[in-house]
Amino acid sequence: MVLKPALRIQDQNGRRAPVEIEKAVKLQILGAQFNDKFNQAINWWRQKLFSDGNSTTIYKFPDDSSSSFRFKVRRSPVFAEIGSASRQPPIALSGGVKRLVRHQGVELTEPVLLFSDKAATGHAKDTHPIRGIVHNQPFDFGLTQKGLASSIRLGVVCPRREAVRLSNYLNGFMQRQRPQRANPEYLLEYPGFNRAYGIPLEIPHPDDSGWATCAEPESADPTAGARELAEKIIRSIDELMAAYAPHEVLVFFPERWSTLKGFRTENERFDLHDFVKAYCVQRGISTQFLEEKTLANKEQCSVRWWLSLALYVKSMRTPWVLESLDPDTAFVGLGFSVDPAAPRGRHVVLGCSHIYSGRGEGLQFRLSKIENPIFRGRNPFMSEQDARRLGETIRQLFFDARLKLPGRVVIHKRTPFIKQERDGLCEGLSGVNRIEMLEIKMDHALRYVASVQRNGRFDEDNFPVRRGTTVRLDDFTALVWVHGSTTAIDGRRRYYQGRRRIPAPIVVRRHMGESDLQTVAQELLGLSKMNWNTFDLYTKLPATVHSSNEIARIGSLLQRFGPQSYDFRLFM
Structure with a gap:
């Protein structure tokens, strides 16, 4: 359960402000609520909820019902202990803090991008896409040098x-x-x-x-x-x-x-x-x-x-690629577009966001309509037959691009993988040794506050949780901060993209697969740098799911579906 205070913006007469004005005022108030101020606001609510000084309070909801739901709220926060291979020696925790640690995690390094050097004779590396272009040349500069384009x-x-x-x-x-x-x-x-x-x-x-x-x-x-x-x-x-x-x-x-x-x-x-x-x-x-x-x-x-x-x-050029991902892995993002006015069997379009290679390069992809969608609430899911056909398409697309099957396929989706989808995808991807199915979503109500040690005690940090922080919640679920503070731009200073409030983590839930958490999280960080439609250091979601829903929305207007493949840059 999440208790989330809401702001209500009114004019002098007590009437609710217009939507645009309300958005602007909320942005002005909440946008500057950085890590330390956010924690101070939490402490203010903690004082309100625990005004009697007790460490635990029991609430009933609804309050006036004989069969109300009872829940317990503790005054103490929950801590996650984060390890890092590139940082200072570990901090010794006191007994009072150590008993509040419920989760363990690790801070991963910033993925490196590959560019061409100035002479087009080799690769150059940088974590900053603009700096990589300025100091070097785009990854495919060799084609320009040879006169091919x-x-x-x-x-x-x-x-x-x-x-x-x-x-x-x-x-x-x-x-x-x-x-x-x-x-x-x-x-x-x-x-x-x-x-x-x-x-x-x-x-x-x-x-x-x-x-x-x-x-x-x-x-x-x-x-x-x-x-x-x-x-x-x-x-x-x-x-x-x-x-x-x-x-x-x-x-x-x-x-x-x-x-x-x-x-x-x-x-x-x-x-x-x-x-x-x-x-x-x-x-x-x-x-x-x-x-x-x-x-x-x-x-x-x-x-x-x-x-x-x-x-x-959009001239079909390649500015950069990733250095670190597994060359034998293919990444796929699934997105859906629902047209409620279309006849049954044609009202859900599957946007199979183009397959990404191990270097994060976008390969060809294909759009298709789901013939027998399964709806749970407003979310469409695939039947086993639809999922099998999709799996066969993924396999064929990768084979056409690389003339071999990938050893591992990682599928990202913003909704859960139901049993019919898991069974159908596995059948369609026969011949692929390792299959990962990961639910990727952003939970904006879930926030963690970064802490630092000052004068022998923990205090709130001025900057938010670091990008790359990965926390294991259980055997199937983890939190990954794709958005967060980082020293990737300048090792002496921290940078927080957008500089608004504090970041929400991506919630990653595994529905199939055996890869270790560090591998899965590092891949998400890498793919967050592979949206070629922006020069930002990263996007808040990996490119696989960042573009898939948009592609599906535009794809729903296409007049034909079937064996034809498209380059994703046409949709940008």
């Missing part, structure tokens, strides 16, 4: 009114940009696209064949206008592909079109971005949407790094 040709779709402004903005990506105030301990100077990635970016002029002018929608109605605008954008993309054949297409979206991004009714949901993406995915076209507000963003160094990475990756 000597430039990146960009196509642009833009309304006539913003053409000159957008052209000037895109040409600015060839220039240096210093960081502003945001994130100075992480962000490095942007050196210009060609210097950063070692490859020219060909940006068309508004009068060139690589620049398509998108006509303005005639309807201002959100329903009709959204569909009309989507068709006009698609028509412009088709014209570009026929006349210019760019490696990727950038679609500029001005603020005046914001009411036409999509609509939702009782029977239909339409998202312009997803509709255009789905159309292009089926034709192998990479797309990047750029909203007008991005041009006014004050932190243009961040914008240029993030957008330049998207343009590099």
Whole structure:
């Protein structure tokens, strides 16, 4: 059971504040509640709950019922003892603290990324993706050096009114940009696209064949206008592909079109971005949407790094890979998209997020519809037959990519693996010696406070729990802090990405497999660095499940399913 205090934001008349205002106020209050302040808030509630001074209090719920549920709350916290191979000698615990230790854990090291060196003759290593690019070259720089892909040709779709402004903005990506105030301990100077990635970016002029002018929608109605605008954008993309054949297409979206991004009714949901993406995915076209507000963003160094990475990756390039994962292992993330308006047998799409190799590289993946879904609450699950077909698909995809079966397959999913799924997947993956099925989810109500030793006693730390901290709860369940403080950027200073409140751990529950916890957790940390759509040090979830639900959502709009495979970069 979790007791979670809630904030209620009211105006001067006692009325509840609008949702957007409430979110902003909550963010302002709770966003700055760091590790020490969070612990102080917990102590304040502890004083409220145990005002009588007793170490234990018994509560009844509901309070006025003759058959109420009774539960006991202890005043003392629960501690987890964390070991680390790279830190100071272990701290000796006093008897009073030692009796409160209920769990054991370990702090794992930050995974290392591989890049190409400047001469394209070998690999260079770094934990920081931006620093790795700046000091070295992208992992596939050797292909550029050999002339196999000597430039990146960009196509642009833009309304006539913003053409000159957008052209000037895109040409600015060839220039240096210093960081502003945001994130100075992480962000490095942007050196210009060609210097950063070692490859020219060909940006068309508004009068060139690589620049398509998108006509303005005639309807201002959100329903009709959204569909009309989507068709006009698609028509412009088709014209570009026929006349210019760019490696990727950038679609500029001005603020005046914001009411036409999509609509939702009782029977239909339409998202312009997803509709255009789905159309292009089926034709192998990479797309990047750029909203007008991005041009006014004050932190243009961040914008240029993030957008330049998207343009590099969507041209089917590889910026970095992982050093440490097992080359004989394949990783798979499962995601689902539910369309309640679709007929039975076609209303659940399985997004088999592309298979990842042992180096974290995304391989081809395939989308399919679940024929006989099993619903438990709102969550869809696979029947044994559906799971068997999926297992066969995973096996075939990996064989097509590597010409051999993997020795080990690790499957990640945000919901439990029911018996039908376990049996079907094992049958479909026959020939694979080791199969792991891991439920990966974030429990935002579960928080731990980091402690340090000061003057011979424990006190709250200023920084939160360290990234890589792994705590075993029982034989099947563990907590892994993928998000947390780290010294991976600078060994002398700690860095906390986002700098908001304290991080929640990932809850990992094993439904099948025998790999040790340290291996499983280290793989999760590594895969959290393999989302090529961001220059963050990591994402809060591993790439396998971070992208799978999004892929399934866009994939639900595809007109055909079956043997065709897609590259995940088309969905980014």
